[in-house]
Amino acid sequence: MSDPDTLPRHPVRLSDPGQRQAIPFSLNPEAEDRARIARYLGIPGLRKLRFAGRLTPQGRQDWRLEADLGATAIQECVVTLAPVTSRVDEHVVRRYLADVTPPDTGESEMPDDDTIEELPQSLDLVEVMAEALALALPPYPRAEGVELGEVVITAPGSQPMTEEKAKPFAALRDALKPREE
Numbered sequence: 001m002s003d004p005d006t007l008p009r010h011p012v013r014l015s016d017p018g019q020r021q022a023i024p025f026s027l028n029p030e031a032e033d034r035a036r037i038a039r040y041l042g043i044p045g046l047r048k049l050r051f052a053g054r055l056t057p058q059g060r061q062d063w064r065l066e067a068d069l070g071a072t073a074i075q076e077c078v079v080t081l082a083p084v085t086s087r088v089d090e091h092v093v094r095r096y097l098a099d100v101t102p103p104d105t106g107e108s109e110m111p112d113d114d115t116i117e118e119l120p121q122s123l124d125l126v127e128v129m130a131e132a133l134a135l136a137l138p139p140y141p142r143a144e145g146v147e148l149g150e151v152v153i154t155a156p157g158s159q160p161m162t163e164e165k166a167k168p169f170a171a172l173r174d175a176l177k178p179r180e181e
Contacts, residue, residue: 007040008033010125012055014063014096025067025125026052037126038073041134044083045074051129053092061098061119068092069132077143084141092132096120 012023027050029037034046053067071088093115100118154160 006036007124007126007130008036011122012125013122014055014119015121020057022057023055025054026050027125027129029126037130037133040130041137043073043075043137047072047074047085049129049133051092051125051132055123058095063096063119063123065092065094065096065123065128067128067132069129069136071133071136073133073137075137075141077146078140079146080143082143082146084143086138086141088133088136090132090136092128094128096123 008029010025010027012025013019029046029049034049037049038044038046048071050070051067053065056064056066058064069088069090069092073086073088075084075086076082077084095113095116096119097116098119100116
C-alpha cells in the first residue's frame with residue numbers, strides 16, 4: 001500500500017543512451033490518486049485530471065516535454081471557505097537540457113526561458129503534472145458574488161485605522177478645493 005500523503009509515481013528514465021525515441025504518455029489518475037494529489041496540493045479535491053503528451057528527444061541528450069493538462073479542481077473560497085470549482089486547461093512545455101548551469105544558492109534572477117530545467121536521470125511525470133497544476137490554479141478563488149469587504153482591526157479602546165485616515169493628505173486636498181457659493 002502506498003503512503004496516502006505522497007504523490008503517486010510515474011517515472012520515465014531519460015538518461016539511457018539507447019532511449020532516443022519519442023515517448024507518448026497519457027495520465028488519467030483514478031479517484032484515490034486524485035485524492036492524494038489534491039492533498040499534496042493542499043486543495044479539497046480533484047474531480048477530473050488528465051495529463052497527456054509526449055517526450056521528444058532533442059539532439060544527443062536533451063528532451064522536450066509537450067502536454068495538455070486538464071483538471072476540474074475544488075478549492076476553498078479565500079473569503080468564505082466555501083467550495084469553489086475551478087477548471088484548468090493548460091498547454092505545458094518543459095525542456096530538459098544536459099548542459100544547464102544550476103543557479104547559485106544565493107539570490108538569482110528568473111531566467112528568460114522558464115521552460116528549461118536540468119536533465120534528470122529519471123523524470124516523474126506525476127510531479128510535472130502536479131507542478132503544472134499548482135501553477136495553473138487560481139491563487140485566490142472566490143465563490144460567485146463574494147467580495148472582500150473592508151477589514152478594520154484595532155486594539156480595544158483605540159480608534160480604528162480606516163482607508164480615509166490612511167490618506168493623510170485627503171483633508172488638505174479637500175481644504176484647498178474652491179468653495180462653491
